[in-house]
Amino acid sequence: MSTTLRSEEMILNVGPQHPSTHGVFRLVVTLDGEQIVDADPVVGYLHRGTEKLAEGLQYTQIIPYTDRLDYIAAMLNNYALVHTVEHALDLEIPARAEHLRILVMELNRIASHLLFLGTYLLDLGAMSPFLYVFQERERIVQLFNEISGARLTYNYMRVGGVKWDAPPGWIEKVREFVPFMREKVKMYDKLISGNEIFLHRVRGIGVITQEDALQYSLSGINLRSTGIRFDLRKNRTYSIYDQFDFDMVTAENGDCYDRYYIHLEEIRQALNIVEQAAAQIPDGPVLGKVPKLIRIPAGEYYTSIEGARGELGVYIVSDGKDKPYRLKFRRPSFVNLQILRKMLIGQSMANLIAILGAVNIVLGEVDA
Amino acid sequence: MFSWQTQPLTGLNFLGMVIGAVIVLMVVLVVVMYTIYFERKVIGWMQNRIGPNRVGPFGLLQSAADVFKLLLKEDIVPANADRLMFMIAPIIAFVPSFMVLAVIPYTAAHVFTAGLNVGVLYYIALSSISIVGIVLGGWASNNKYSLVGGLRSAAQMISYEIPLGLSILGVIMLSGSLNLNTIVAHQATDRFGWYIIPQIIGFVVFVIAAIAELNRTPFDLPEAESELVAGYFTEYTGFRFAFYMLSEYVYVFAIASLGTTLFLGGWEGPFLPSWLWFALKTSLFIFFLFWVRATMPRIRIDQLMSFAWKVLIPVALFNILLTGALSLIL
Numbered sequence: 001m002s003t004t005l006r007s008e009e010m011i012l013n014v015g016p017q018h019p020s021t022h023g024v025f026r027l028v029v030t031l032d033g034e035q036i037v038d039a040d041p042v043v044g045y046l047h048r049g050t051e052k053l054a055e056g057l058q059y060t061q062i063i064p065y066t067d068r069l070d071y072i073a074a075m076l077n078n079y080a081l082v083h084t085v086e087h088a089l090d091l092e093i094p095a096r097a098e099h100l101r102i103l104v105m106e107l108n109r110i111a112s113h114l115l116f117l118g119t120y121l122l123d124l125g126a127m128s129p130f131l132y133v134f135q136e137r138e139r140i141v142q143l144f145n146e147i148s149g150a151r152l153t154y155n156y157m158r159v160g161g162v163k164w165d166a167p168p169g170w171i172e173k174v175r176e177f178v179p180f181m182r183e184k185v186k187m188y189d190k191l192i193s194g195n196e197i198f199l200h201r202v203r204g205i206g207v208i209t210q211e212d213a214l215q216y217s218l219s220g221i222n223l224r225s226t227g228i229r230f231d232l233r234k235n236r237t238y239s240i241y242d243q244f245d246f247d248m249v250t251a252e253n254g255d256c257y258d259r260y261y262i263h264l265e266e267i268r269q270a271l272n273i274v275e276q277a278a279a280q281i282p283d284g285p286v287l288g289k290v291p292k293l294i295r296i297p298a299g300e301y302y303t304s305i306e307g308a309r310g311e312l313g314v315y316i317v318s319d320g321k322d323k324p325y326r327l328k329f330r331r332p333s334f335v336n337l338q339i340l341r342k343m344l345i346g347q348s349m350a351n352l353i354a355i356l357g358a359v360n361i362v363l364g365e366v367d368a
Numbered sequence: 369m370f371s372w373q374t375q376p377l378t379g380l381n382f383l384g385m386v387i388g389a390v391i392v393l394m395v396v397l398v399v400v401m402y403t404i405y406f407e408r409k410v411i412g413w414m415q416n417r418i419g420p421n422r423v424g425p426f427g428l429l430q431s432a433a434d435v436f437k438l439l440l441k442e443d444i445v446p447a448n449a450d451r452l453m454f455m456i457a458p459i460i461a462f463v464p465s466f467m468v469l470a471v472i473p474y475t476a477a478h479v480f481t482a483g484l485n486v487g488v489l490y491y492i493a494l495s496s497i498s499i500v501g502i503v504l505g506g507w508a509s510n511n512k513y514s515l516v517g518g519l520r521s522a523a524q525m526i527s528y529e530i531p532l533g534l535s536i537l538g539v540i541m542l543s544g545s546l547n548l549n550t551i552v553a554h555q556a557t558d559r560f561g562w563y564i565i566p567q568i569i570g571f572v573v574f575v576i577a578a579i580a581e582l583n584r585t586p587f588d589l590p591e592a593e594s595e596l597v598a599g600y601f602t603e604y605t606g607f608r609f610a611f612y613m614l615s616e617y618v619y620v621f622a623i624a625s626l627g628t629t630l631f632l633g634g635w636e637g638p639f640l641p642s643w644l645w646f647a648l649k650t651s652l653f654i655f656f657l658f659w660v661r662a663t664m665p666r667i668r669i670d671q672l673m674s675f676a677w678k679v680l681i682p683v684a685l686f687n688i689l690l691t692g693a694l695s696l697i698l
Binding site for chain 2: 012034126127128195197198348351
């Protein structure tokens with residue numbers, strides 16, 4: 001008879017209904033004590049078949065569907081789609097429309113990063129930041145409400161421009177928001193970045209090497225945290241980003257702390273862009289000359305933008321009709337999620353939340 | 369000094385004891401209910417929220433409504449749970465939380481206080497029993513989250529009981545008594561004043577260990593909602609859940625009372641009546657716990673353990689050494 005106690009691995013289902021998976025993400029974790037032996041992400045609980053639905057829709061009709069992908073940063077999704085269509089049609093966009101787009105996109109990036117800060121700290125057990133960030137986010141959401149009539153799913157961009165011009169006083173409100181937000185970022189930096197417990201939870205945790213980041217095709221903050229300088233706004237400039245002065249934020253260690261800090265720093269950079277765009281916005285039309293029925297010439301088109309979570313690409317195969325033959329979204333959340341298993345194996349259960357949170361996924365985008 | 373313990377057990381005395389116990393129980397229940405209300409309000413204000421304000425004026429009846437709601441809820445026992453253990457676990461966790469309150473000297477008149485000569489020991493010993501209830505609840509639920517939560521809780525509370533006990537040792541050395549009444553009396557006459565001054569290291573260790581004992585932020589791992597859903601009471605509903613919840617808040621009150629008694633001079637204080645002094649100091653202590661909760665993120669389980677064994681216990685031991693050395697010299 002064996003004298004040792006029999007022990008076995010435990011399989012734990014994290015999700016699909018779990019407070020820290022930010023939606024309906026399921027992770028089948030095999031645990032040896034508190035150590036993760038294997039992790040098997042199961043996605044698709046929020047799958048709505050957006051890409052298939054798009055095949056039966058005209059290009060303008062697809063825009064509201066993109067709102068529902070990454071619902072935290074819907075403006076950027078809007079833009080990703082219209083940008084590809086505009087690229088296919090080789091359209092000229094009025095300057096005011098471009099500026100408005102930059103304004104709402106960068107504001108949306110700030111809102112998205114703010115939400116990351118709040119939920120990430122909530123995952124780590126600090127409940128106050130979550131409630132704090134919603135106040136600043138509320139101001140951005142109010143601005144969006146005024147310009148597009150919606151707080152979350154904006155449906156604001158159109159092929160050739162934007163749907164609505166800014167209401168009177170809107171640009172001033174954006175200008176006032178910039179210094180206000182700068183102060184708040186300073187406050188968050190002070191409150192969170194130096195907290196000893198927080199540092200212990202995130203420093204050196206979930207390290208991604210440059211090789212891994214490239215092999216797993218990471219993009220966005222997950223890639224930049226490893227020190228690779230890749231930001232589509234800089235590397236493959238689109239829209240009028242080349243007119244603005246802002247820095248690409250990178251870090252060296254590739255751990256969760258770096259990812260947190262880049263989020264904070266990118267809010268500052270986004271504020272710089274917003275400030276400049278709000279200062280030099282010209283008058284003029286907000287919608288260019290676009291045919292009533294948009295038909296893209298037969299062919300394949302791909303453009304990508306720097307979304308809040310990484311490279312957000314739209315790939316259109318057109319057979320010359322008014323609807324795409326095939327439309328594919330390159331969803332950064334989905335791609336970034338692939339490295340999760342590699343990061344989790346060998347970690348403790350408590351690190352799972354810190355690592356998953358820092359990857360910063362949105363399930364609407366993962367499952368499309 | 370009048371004490372029930374020294375009285376013969378006659379029918380009248382027994383009645384007096386029962387009435388005294390019931391009064392303390394009632395007062396504590398009300399205090400605990402308003403502790404919950406106080407926490408929600410304080411944290412609400414810290415987070416720029418309003419806090420409960422719907423039930424009764426300023427939401428004062430919110431906790432009562434919550435308890436009442438829990439009473440009316442269905443009592444669900446999971447299908448594969450160990451039924452008996454599942455049912456009695458909350459009671460095992462709950463009962464000691466009230467029992468420890470017997471030795472706390474709330475006022476200068478010790479009518480309702482059991483003036484036990486081993487009061488401190490009694491407190492520490494009884495509060496350990498609650499851990500059994502928590503582990504049992506986690507194990508009997510037949511839920512993996514509950515199990516991990518229960519085991520974490522056991523490991524944490526056992527680890528932190530040691531620094532808690534050691535931090536109190538300095539006070540005992542100064543006062544030369546385990547009786548809480550005597551400890552309070554000593555602080556009134558001690559040349560350094562309240563023991564928070566000569567025992568500042570002990571006090572800091574005590575507060576940290578107390579927060580960990582209470583399973584509160586930043587040591588709220590057993591119920592780390594982001595990892596373990598709700599921890600050991602994931603499967604509990606209705607009044608069994610309320611038992612766990614209540615015992616947690618009774619312990620908040622109890623540990624604040626103990627800290628007040630040991631380090632802040634208990635009911636001692638000029639001008640105001642003694643019970644009011646006690647209430648003020650205890651509220652301050654409780655407020656501090658809530659303040660920490662609104663401020664801190666959660667520490668990780670392995671860091672929590674190494675913190676207890678590698679930092680708190682050596683510091684507490686050093687404090688004992690220092691106290692001994694200083695009381696020899698001075």
